[in-house]
Amino acid sequence: MTSFALRVQCQSRRGIVAAVSTFLAEQNCNITDSAQFDDVETGNFFMRMSFRSEGGRSIDDLVNGFASVSKAFDMEAEFFDEAVKRKIVIMVSGFGHCLNDLLYRWRIGGLPVEIVAVISNHMDYQKLVVNHDIPFHCIKVTKANKPDAEARIMNVVEETGAELIVLARYMQILSDDMCQKMSGRIINIHHSFLPSFKGANPYKQAFERGVKLIGATSHYVTADLDEGPIIEQDTIRVTHAQSAEDYVALGRDVESQVLARAIHAHIHGRVFVNGNKTVVFPPSPGSFASERRG
Numbered sequence: 001m002t003s004f005a006l007r008v009q010c011q012s013r014r015g016i017v018a019a020v021s022t023f024l025a026e027q028n029c030n031i032t033d034s035a036q037f038d039d040v041e042t043g044n045f046f047m048r049m050s051f052r053s054e055g056g057r058s059i060d061d062l063v064n065g066f067a068s069v070s071k072a073f074d075m076e077a078e079f080f081d082e083a084v085k086r087k088i089v090i091m092v093s094g095f096g097h098c099l100n101d102l103l104y105r106w107r108i109g110g111l112p113v114e115i116v117a118v119i120s121n122h123m124d125y126q127k128l129v130v131n132h133d134i135p136f137h138c139i140k141v142t143k144a145n146k147p148d149a150e151a152r153i154m155n156v157v158e159e160t161g162a163e164l165i166v167l168a169r170y171m172q173i174l175s176d177d178m179c180q181k182m183s184g185r186i187i188n189i190h191h192s193f194l195p196s197f198k199g200a201n202p203y204k205q206a207f208e209r210g211v212k213l214i215g216a217t218s219h220y221v222t223a224d225l226d227e228g229p230i231i232e233q234d235t236i237r238v239t240h241a242q243s244a245e246d247y248v249a250l251g252r253d254v255e256s257q258v259l260a261r262a263i264h265a266h267i268h269g270r271v272f273v274n275g276n277k278t279v280v281f282p283p284s285p286g287s288f289a290s291e292r293r294g
């Protein structure tokens, strides 16, 4: 029995949930999980439903059948098969802890994606990546060659059919054009609890400010550096006795965990961009793939 999901966003009005659930029942589908959010400030409505098709309906059957409901409520609607793995490209610079964490989670089945390529502006992690039988591309970036370098990056994305780029501590600022072209399809991990300490060296900034908490933020990438819609965040405590170098070491785990949570939410269709914010629905039951030995 196939497990599908449906994402809906539209202007809020009465009857949306009733119309969608009635449609699914009429298609012999059994709803297994449902979440919705009615943003009274913006009038935007968001819904995500997981369901099992007990009548052998295909995605195309559902899309075609749903057209009248979608039109009636002027919806943006997307059906997807929850078993189909999203294709992702991971990008990294000099700090490889998030990449390493993602590769481990992927290897044990904890991150159900297809990693179609890893791209870096350094060679440090070429062996690690190739040892996972994943294509590795080293694309050096300078201020002079940035347009050409980004063209090569986009070539990898297009040739592999990647739906998502993950910046796993990739430390190059992407052009406005690339951010526009890939809007909602690039996730970054920033090593601070945004909006504090944007830009380069956030741990140094935090140390000089004398904070008692450091953190990490995963967000969609926009042209405005580290200003994109936030998907996930977390923090850990620090003390007066620790240095900025200590923060770098202490921050690794929280950065890796925050990024993994953000990617998990995105690939399961649980994240909706709502202006400069996001709506993030909780994981569906059983959505954490059964892990196996690493």
Ligand SMILES: Nc1nc2c(c(=O)[nH]1)N[C@@H](CN(C=O)c1ccc(C(=O)N[C@@H](CCC(=O)O)C(=O)O)cc1)CN2
Pocket: 167, 170, 171, 172, 173, 174, 175, 176, 179, 188, 189, 190, 191, 198, 199, 200, 220, 221, 222, 223, 224, 225, 226, 227, 228
């Ligand atoms: N257009 C965007 N590009 C990137 C974003 C973003 O939000 N919008 N996030 C960054 C990641 N990042 C912090 O998380 C970050 C990366 C790089 C820099 C920076 O100042 N880089 C300098 C130096 C680069 C180098 O010497 O290697 C630069 O690019 O000129 C600040 C913050 C990823 N890209």
